[in-house]
Structure formats: structure tokens, C-alpha cells
Amino acid sequence: xxxxxxxxxxxxxxSVLSCKKDKEEVTEEFNKKEMLTNYGNNxxxxxxxxxxxxxxxxxxxxxxxxxxxxxxxLQTLRNNYLTAYLxxxxxxxxxxxxSENYTLKTICNTYPVDTSLINxxxxxxxxxxxxxxxxxxxxxPALDFLLFPDSSLSLALATIxxxxxxxxxxxITDLVQQIKAGVNSTLSSxxxxxxxxxxTSDGNGQGSSLSEIVNAINLDFEKFTRDGKIGxxxxxxxxxxxLPEKTESFYSKNSLILFKxxxxxxxxxxxxxxxxxxxxxDYLNHLNDNNETARLSEKINNQFDLILQKAEVLSxxxxxxxxxxxxxxxALYDELQKMIVLLKVDMSxxxxxxxxxQDNDGD
Amino acid sequence: xxSIADILFSQKKYxxxxxxxVIFGIVTLVSSVRFLMxxxxxELYIQPSFHFKYYGxxxxxxxxxxxxxxxxGLMIASSVFILLGLFYRFAIVxxxxxxxxxxxxxxxxxxxxxxxxxxxxxxxxxxPANCNFSLDAKFHFVKRRQLVPAWTIGIIVFQLxxxxxxxxxxxxxYDWLIExxxxxxxxxxxxxxxxxxxxxxxxxxxxxxxxxxxxxxLSVPFLLxxxxxxxxxxxxxxxxxxxxxxxxxxxxFPFVMMACTxxxxxxxxxxxxxxxxxxxxxxxxxxxxxxxxxxxxxxxVFLTLFVVFQLLFPLRYLLYTNNDLFYTEQGYRFxxxxxxxxxxxxxxxxxxxxxxxxxxxISNSDYLTPQQEKMMSTQxxxxxxxxxxxxxxxxxxxxxxxxxxxxxxxxxxxxxxxRYVKKGVDLMRIKNDLNPIDWLEK
Numbered sequence: 001x002x003x004x005x006x007x008x009x010x011x012x013x014x015s016v017l018s019c020k021k022d023k024e025e026v027t028e029e030f031n032k033k034e035m036l037t038n039y040g041n042n043x044x045x046x047x048x049x050x051x052x053x054x055x056x057x058x059x060x061x062x063x064x065x066x067x068x069x070x071x072x073x074l075q076t077l078r079n080n081y082l083t084a085y086l087x088x089x090x091x092x093x094x095x096x097x098x099s100e101n102y103t104l105k106t107i108c109n110t111y112p113v114d115t116s117l118i119n120x121x122x123x124x125x126x127x128x129x130x131x132x133x134x135x136x137x138x139x140x141p142a143l144d145f146l147l148f149p150d151s152s153l154s155l156a157l158a159t160i161x162x163x164x165x166x167x168x169x170x171x172i173t174d175l176v177q178q179i180k181a182g183v184n185s186t187l188s189s190x191x192x193x194x195x196x197x198x199x200t201s202d203g204n205g206q207g208s209s210l211s212e213i214v215n216a217i218n219l220d221f222e223k224f225t226r227d228g229k230i231g232x233x234x235x236x237x238x239x240x241x242x243l244p245e246k247t248e249s250f251y252s253k254n255s256l257i258l259f260k261x262x263x264x265x266x267x268x269x270x271x272x273x274x275x276x277x278x279x280x281x282d283y284l285n286h287l288n289d290n291n292e293t294a295r296l297s298e299k300i301n302n303q304f305d306l307i308l309q310k311a312e313v314l315s316x317x318x319x320x321x322x323x324x325x326x327x328x329x330x331a332l333y334d335e336l337q338k339m340i341v342l343l344k345v346d347m348s349x350x351x352x353x354x355x356x357x358q359d360n361d362g363d
Numbered sequence: 364x365x366s367i368a369d370i371l372f373s374q375k376k377y378x379x380x381x382x383x384x385v386i387f388g389i390v391t392l393v394s395s396v397r398f399l400m401x402x403x404x405x406e407l408y409i410q411p412s413f414h415f416k417y418y419g420x421x422x423x424x425x426x427x428x429x430x431x432x433x434x435x436g437l438m439i440a441s442s443v444f445i446l447l448g449l450f451y452r453f454a455i456v457x458x459x460x461x462x463x464x465x466x467x468x469x470x471x472x473x474x475x476x477x478x479x480x481x482x483x484x485x486x487x488x489x490x491p492a493n494c495n496f497s498l499d500a501k502f503h504f505v506k507r508r509q510l511v512p513a514w515t516i517g518i519i520v521f522q523l524x525x526x527x528x529x530x531x532x533x534x535x536x537y538d539w540l541i542e543x544x545x546x547x548x549x550x551x552x553x554x555x556x557x558x559x560x561x562x563x564x565x566x567x568x569x570x571x572x573x574x575x576x577x578x579x580x581l582s583v584p585f586l587l588x589x590x591x592x593x594x595x596x597x598x599x600x601x602x603x604x605x606x607x608x609x610x611x612x613x614x615x616f617p618f619v620m621m622a623c624t625x626x627x628x629x630x631x632x633x634x635x636x637x638x639x640x641x642x643x644x645x646x647x648x649x650x651x652x653x654x655x656x657x658x659x660x661x662x663x664v665f666l667t668l669f670v671v672f673q674l675l676f677p678l679r680y681l682l683y684t685n686n687d688l689f690y691t692e693q694g695y696r697f698x699x700x701x702x703x704x705x706x707x708x709x710x711x712x713x714x715x716x717x718x719x720x721x722x723x724x725i726s727n728s729d730y731l732t733p734q735q736e737k738m739m740s741t742q743x744x745x746x747x748x749x750x751x752x753x754x755x756x757x758x759x760x761x762x763x764x765x766x767x768x769x770x771x772x773x774x775x776x777x778x779x780x781x782r783y784v785k786k787g788v789d790l791m792r793i794k795n796d797l798n799p800i801d802w803l804e805k
Binding site: 204240 | 554707708723777
């Protein structure tokens with residue numbers, strides 16, 4: 001009975017303590033559903049809507065170019081292509097739920113492309129873009145290759161209007177249609193039942209909205225931003241030998257603005273930037289009340305800024321910078337590496353989100 | 364003088380022991396079938412191209428997929444035989460070997476509760492749990508007995524008590540009691556729970572759970588042991604495990620413990636439950652206690668060894684001086700440290716094929732499953748094994764100059780992340796042994 005008494009004593013003393021504390025400080029409430037609703041309604045769905053709009057402008061530009069293949073129309077097409085590709089950067093880290101089901105990232109942004117596969121698809125004129133074998137021949141990177149055979153507009157126009165012109169234009173049309181279908185499916189899933197279940201799934205277990213958001217950020221940042229955009233072209237996998245041709249948008253040389261857009265987009269996403277502004281940063285501040293030094297949300301925001309600063313130093317594009325100013329790209333890579341530790345270790349731990357894509361028991 | 368030996372060898376009715384065999388058979392059957400249904404045989408044993416080894420068990424290997432499924436099926440079948448008490452000794456030995464084999468395949472899958480099941484099946488090998496209420500007894504494969512020596516029940520009770528008590532001892536540390544971590548971190552996200560949700564991110568809740576958990580673990584064996592407090596003890600067991608089951612992804616284990624602790628109840632209780640299935644008073648007994656007396660001293664020696672091992676082995680971390688247990692984790696496993704800390708990490712590896720500056724960055728997902736990568740990122744012995752595995756792959760191509768370096772960062776119990784493995788250390792030069800680790804940042 002002694003232990004029962006101890007338990008009784010402790011529960012009483014702890015409840016006394018708790019009453020006392022309640023009076024002293026009113027803990028600020030954090031409404032997780034409000035945060036998720038902000039992500040769902042004000043950030044994710046609008047981001048895909050903007051992408052949908054950009055794609056539909058791209059689609060119009062393609063059809064105008066196909067009917068009148070002049071340099072003015074090619075220029076419009078290139079502009080619309082870049083606008084859409086930039087908007088994609090704001091969606092890349094949202095790859096869960098509908099976009100994951102439709103493998104939107106694979107459809108939109110698998111690079112480097114296999115140029116001989118694209119050329120053989122074009123010359124044969126028979127292909128299934130959705131097939132697994134064609135993942136390196138589709139999306140923005142394939143458009144990048146086809147719309148920028150040369151940096152000079154007139155030379156590019158000549159190339160496009162050259163051999164296999166009809167097939168080439170058909171291929172460009174099909175690429176845009178494939179992206180459009182993926183984006184539309186994703187968006188209509190979100191507008192359907194997914195949005196309300198996303199906004200209300202406020203646990204932290206596997207499949208909860210928070211876990212989806214955080215895991216998608218981590219996966220995208222590690223594999224696609226650090227490795228894909230910077231690390232691999234820099235040569236971290238190839239003994240320091242730069243691999244410029246593996247850079248994102250290698251042909252149009254837009255790699256640096258795409259990279260900056262992706263970092264800015266993720267920063268806004270982390271901060272839940274919108275009309276209501278409730279994001280992961282606020283949730284971290286709410287959870288992290290016993291901070292000894294700087295708040296984690298501040299560290300992460302500072303790191304975003306540092307990454308952007310290191311990117312500012314570079315001269316456009318990354319595919320050239322990896323050979324001409326390797327040290328600067330390396331410095332950028334090092335900051336990305338530090339960010340992964342903040343996101344994957346500190347943030348995930350603070351949010352108590354399991355960083356694993358595998359179902360298993362723990363103890 | 365009534366010695367301990369006299370108490371251990373005093374005769375008890377068979378009900379409790381047999382009840383435990385049935386309960387344990389059900390528990391192992393249900394959890395192995397669940398394991399299979401979840402696809403984990405494939406995911407944890409067959410899919411990974413590399414398995415982390417237990418120290419001293421490098422020789423345990425996964426077999427190919429058909430054999431793996433066959434062995435797993437055999438294990439499930441043997442749990443049915445345990446439950447029925449048919450060919451019991453054979454079945455329990457088989458189950459012990461197979462279960463332990465599966466656990467030893469990959470260190471990634473280590474769970475204290477799997478260790479508990481392995482130990483419990485090992486103990487059950489030596490107990491006459493099929494002496495009654497079993498098909499063995501019905502078919503006269505064994506003599507039906509009414510009495511069993513008290514130690515056969517005592518050892519089960521002891522093993523369960525050790526699990527709780529040592530889990531409680533492990534909680535008596537600064538982070539747990541004073542900082543209420545990791546529970547502060549783990550409870551806060553659960554504000555979505557009905558009724559209690561709004562209290563979950565209050566620090567006081569974390570303190571209540573931390574202290575409550577520690578007191579529960581330390582006291583529950585005693586509460587269960589004495590008749591007066593037994594019901595209270597069991598009610599706490601149910602409460603404790605229900606709450607942990609609700610809050611944490613810990614699968615079947617809360618139910619395993621709720622089922623196993625029923626063994627603390629009186630033999631009359633166990634008799635009633637057994638009678639529910641088959642009227643035990645119809646059994647005819649042929650007890651022959653004299654025959655068993657001969658093995659008393661051997662039994663005593665083995666019992667003592669087992670008990671001493673159970674008491675001391677979880678304390679082996681004390682052999683390491685200046686050992687920050689949560690940091691190095693030397694002596695952390697096999698010590699009933701259950702849900703004790705929040706440790707997150709990130710590890711990236713660079714291969715230096717020529718032993719100079721030039722390097723190749725490794726993408727861990729090319730070599731490890733997500734679960735393996737997660738476990739590897741925070742535990743030194745995993746980091747070392749993985750580094751050696753990578754190094755040996757690259758040595759085939761580049762020769763003996765290959766060096767493996769790692770940038771590892773960990774955060775423990777919500778403190779800011781810090782560098783873990785010393786910068787620039789060539790992990791190929793570090794031996795994977797039980798010596799104190801000197802290649803981590805201090």
C-alpha cells in the first residue's frame with residue numbers, strides 16, 4: 001500500500017503545482033487545425049492553381065507557336081515556359097497525397113533528360129509519355145531541351161523548324177498536355193475530398209498532415225535541392241569532377257533563378273506566408289518554449305537567408321559556375337547541408353514527426 | 364530451516380504455468396501473424412540489400428525469400444503447437460530458435476520487447492508447461508501432472524518484474540525527471556486527442572506522465588505480487604499500456620504486457636479461466652515428485668546463473684567510465700530502456716577512394732531502407748558498420764587506400780543538434796568492438 005500512498009501523494013502535489021502554474025502564466029494556445037487549414041486553403045491549393053494557370057498559358061503559347069512558328073511566338077512560348085517552371089519550384093516540396101499519387105514531380109521535373117531518347121521519340125513519332133521508360137524524356141526538362149537548342153532565338157527557331165518539325169511540335173504539345181493532366185488531376189483531388197481530410201488530420205503519426213508536410217520538405221530538400229540542383233552538378237558524387245550537363249534547365253541556363261525561386265518558395269512555405277500566416281515557424285515557437293539560445297524557427301530562417309546570400313554571389317548559371325567558381329558553389333552546398341541538419345534533425349525532432357517512410361513498431 | 368531452495372521446489376498446482384503457456388501461445392501467434400500480414404517479412408528481411416549485425420552474430424544471415432517465408436510459417440505453426448501443448452518441447456525450442464534468428468538478422472529491428480519474447484521462450488523451454496491442459500497430456504506423450512515446482516512460475520514472474528523495474532530504474536535520470544523530456548516533446552503534438560488533448564502540450568502533463576511512468580514501472584511488480592494491491596496494480600498496467608498504445612506507435616507490445624502480467628494473479632483465477640475451456644477436474648493425475656528431486660542442484664545452479672545474468676547484464680553500461688549513455692549508447696540495448704529518449708540524427712558519408720581530398724558523396728537511400736537509415740543516423744555501432752560496408756564496396760574498385768568519412772549530427776531530447784562523429788575521422792581505421800568509443804565529439 002506504500003506505493004499507492006506515494007502515487008497519491010505525488011498526484012496531489014503535482015495537481016497543486018499545476019493549478020499554481022495555470023494562474024501564473026497563460027499558455028498561448030496553438031491551433032494546429034488553423035495551421036493546416038492555412039496550408040491547405042491558402043498555400044497549397046493556390047500554388048497548384050497558379051501552376052494550372054501558368055500551364056494553361058503555356059498551352060496557348062504552344063498552340064500559337066505550332067500554328068505560326070515565328071520568333072515572336074517562340075519568345076512568348078519560352079517566357080511562358082519559364083513562368084510555369086518557376087511556379088513549379090513552389091510546388092516541388094508539396095509532393096504528398098494527390099501529387100504523390102499522380103507522381104507529379106516525376107512528370108514535371110526529372111533531369112537530366114535523355115536527349116537521344118527524346119530525339120528517337122520524335123523521329124519515330126510513336127511513344128507513350130507516361131511509360132516508365134520515358135521518365136527521362138518528359139516534363140520541363142524535355143521542354144528545356146527542345147525550346148533551347150540554341151541560345152540565339154533565330155538559330156533556335158531554325159532548328160525547331162528544321163528536321164522533323166511537325167513531330168517536334170507535336171512532341172512539345174504532348175509534353176505540355178502531360179504536365180497539364182498531372183496538375184489538373186492533382187488539383188481536382190485537392191479540391192475534392194483531400195483538402196478537408198488534410199485540414200483536419202491534425203495528429204503527428206504516419207500519414208498525418210504534419211508528417212506529410214515535413215517528410216515531403218525533407219525529401220525534396222535533400223534529394224532535389226541539395227543533390228539535384230547543386231551537389232551532383234558540383235561533382236560531390238564524382239570525385240569533384242563537375243557535371244554541368246546534369247544541371248536543372250541546362251539548355252535554357254535558368255538554373256540559378258529556378259534555384260533561388262525554390263529556396264524562397266520553401267522559406268515562405270515554412271513560414272506559412274499567406275493572409276493568415278500561421279506556419280511551421282509558429283508551431284515550432286509554440287513547442288520550443290525552453291529555448292536556451294536562438295529559437296529554431298529563427299535559425300532556420302537565418303539559414304534560408306544565408307543560402308540565398310551564397311546564391312547571390314554566383315554568376316548565372318550554375319552549370320557554368322560549377323567549373324568557373326567552384327569554391328562559391330561548394331560554399332552554397334555546405335549551407336544547404338547545414339539546413340538539412342536543421343530541418344531533418346532539429347525540426348523533425350521538435351515536431352516529433354517520424355522521419356521514415358516505412359511502417360514499423362517502435363518501443 | 365526453510366531455505367530458498369525449499370520455497371523454489373515447493374509444489375504448486377499446474378494452473379498458473381499452463382495458463383501462461385496458453386496466453387503466451389496466443390500472444391506469439393497473433394503478433395507473428397500480424398507481422399506477416401503487414402508485409403514486414405519482405406520489408407525487413409528480404410528487401411534490404413544489407414543488414415546490420417549484432418555484435419558477435421555476424422554469422423547470422425538472411426536466407427532467400429522463399430526460405431524466409433517458409434521459416435516464418437514454421438514459426439507461426441510452432442506457436443500454434445505451443446498454444447495447444449502438442450509436441451511442446453520440440454515446438455518451443457523451434458519457436459525460440461526461429462524467433463531469435465529473425466531478431467538477429469538485422470540490428471535495425473531491435474526492440475526491447477522482442478528481446479523479452481526471446482528470453483521468455485528460452486525460459487519456457489525448461490518449464491513443464493505442457494504437463495496438463497495440453498494435447499501432449501491428452502495423448503499421453505507426457506505424464507499428466509497436477510503439481511509443478513514453484514520456481515517454474517517464479518521465474519516467469521521474476522522475468523516480468525525485471526522488465527518493469529529496470530525500465531523504471533532507467534527513467535531515474537536528469538532529463539526524464541527534471542526536464543520531463545522526451546515526454547515534453549512526444550506529448551505536445553497530441554493536442555488532437557479527445558478530452559485530454561488540450562492538456563497535452565502543457566509542461567505539467569509531461570511531468571505528470573514522466574513521474575507517473577517512473578513510479579509505475581518501479582512499483583508495479585510489487586503491487587502485482589501482493590494480493591491486497593494486485594487489482595490496483597493490474598488496473599494500472601491496463602491504464603499505462605492503453606495510454607502508451609494510444610500515444611505511441613508501439614504495435615502489439617502493450618497487449619503483450621497486459622496479457623503476460625495476468626500470470627501474477629492467483630492460481631484459482633487461472634484455474635477458472637482454464638475451466639472455461641475444459642473442465643480441469645476431469646483430468647486424472649499421476650504425479651511422481653520423487654523422480655524430479657535428483658535434478659534439484661542443477662536446476663538451482665542454472666536458476667542462479669539466469670537470475671544473476673538478468674540482474675547484472677542491464678547494468679553493464681557502468682563498466683564504461685565517463686560514459687554518456689544516451690550519447691554513446693554503449694550498453695543501452697538489452698537493458699529495458701523503453702521509450703526513454705528522443706534522439707534524431709542525420710548522417711552523410713563521403714568516400715575518399717585515394718585517401719586524399721577527392722571524394723564521392725553517398726546517397727544513403729541507395730544502400731539502406733528508410734528505417735535502416737533512421738537507426739543508423741543516431742547510433743555509433745550502426746554508423747561504423749555502415750561505413751565499413753561502404754568502404755569495402757569501394758575498395759573492390761579502388762583498392763586499400765579508400766577512406767570513409769562521415770558528417771553526423773544528432774539532437775538528444777530536444778537539445779540543439781551537434782556534430783557527432785569527429786570531423787575527418789577515417790572510419791575504416793576504427794574497429795567495431797566493445798571498447799569505449801573515442802571517435803565521437805565530446
